[in-house]
Amino acid sequence: MKLVCIGSGNVATHMAQAFRSAGHEILQVWSRDMDHANVLAQKIGAVAIADLEAVDVYADLYLISVKDDAISDIAAKLKDVKGLVVHTSGSTDISVLNACSRYGVLYPLQTFSIAKALDFSQVPLCVEAVNTFELKCLKDLARELSTNVYESNSEQRRSLHLAAVFASNFSNHLYHLSNLILNEQGLDFDMLKPLIMETAAKVQQEIPLSVQTGPAVRQDEQTIQRHMAMLQSKPQLSEIYKILSDSIKKTHS
């Protein structure tokens, strides 16, 4: 298959590389920023284009991985292409693409950084289409990239995206806050790394509810009060500490 990549960020880069590894050809890369388009185009043997007017209308797949609020404008400019137009956004409805004749969604439920390689075959891919033919086509394609392919509608995908914010974005921020606490004592973040890995590894086997540990689930008020006292001069951290501890207590009471 021949693809056109619209976007050149973290998601676009990992998706394009996965398609390429599966034997597909990337014809063109478009990005708002031509320098970024060039970087990705070089990586995957494609041509960078500065203008969406220059898009090859005879590609099989148009992969839109741009900021959510830019998708509809781009879809409008792709309304005359012959191939399947697909966006990769978790929180954007499939209907944003309905200016196009054939369209769908291919949402990778993963956190990507350009600098970090990862095993794409394990990335959960959520597909959606408006008719059976396109759905089958997208599913077959997704299965070439990953063993974890799911069908989910726009409402479910929005919930997946929201759940991902809690499980990933917010957890990463908590890692950052814990790093701040350590820095203040001259302690190295390395010390926390095995704990962070094990906490994630545990819920691969058990549901999180059943492996909750710590002072809040033990209703250990003495330790909670000591921690709150340690955070007295840090309103941002102490507020987060209190609300998450209360939420744990409520969940387990």
Place this chain on the structure above:
Amino acid sequence: MKLVCIGSGNVATHMAQAFRSAGHEILQVWSRDMDHANVLAQKIGAVAIADLEAVDVYADLYLISVKDDAISDIAAKLKDVKGLVVHTSGSTDISVLNACSRYGVLYPLQTFSIAKALDFSQVPLCVEAVNTFELKCLKDLARELSTNVYESNSEQRRSLHLAAVFASNFSNHLYHLSNLILNEQGLDFDMLKPLIMETAAKVQQEIPLSVQTGPAVRQDEQTIQRHMAMLQSKPQLSEIYKILSDSIKKTHS
């Protein structure tokens, strides 16, 4: 070496097994709950005792892994033993043991579940003692169990424990909240597992600050507002969403 285990919970079980694997002998296990003491004693080939009066005073090491507020009472009862008395608590000062003649701290910075095995050789062990001799003795011992041995005083250990609450206990609770969001849409928690692993794996290589992703760090107000609307009927989740998003925005502004 000959050990006595005081406590039979998650930490006591994993520590006792690690000592046993390193070739040491566990003589006795005491627990408030005799049934629990029996379970651990059987696992590690020790004798369960119901009364601390029955403790063998000639063991080399007394390992206290009980609730924080029970440590001082137990230490008082061990004041006549000849060996080294050690507690394993993150948030308890070493001075709680000063009724004993020789004492120290051996704090494993990890989350343990009795049901889940883990590679103890990677567990960070933080040691503290009041003199050079006991410190060397504890360090040598810790190095038999793990390759990650650190020296840290009581103040640093308290910060490590607080940081661990953010990085592990609170993250696990966020995993639980994300599971709630998925359940409501009939979606399987399995879908989030690769994301959770990758989020933890990322910070093994990079500092969390530099790999933050999601709507809050992009200042993507449209998505944040949509998420808040989805959580309207869930005050507990929407409060957590708002506070963590605000904290991310503040951190990255």
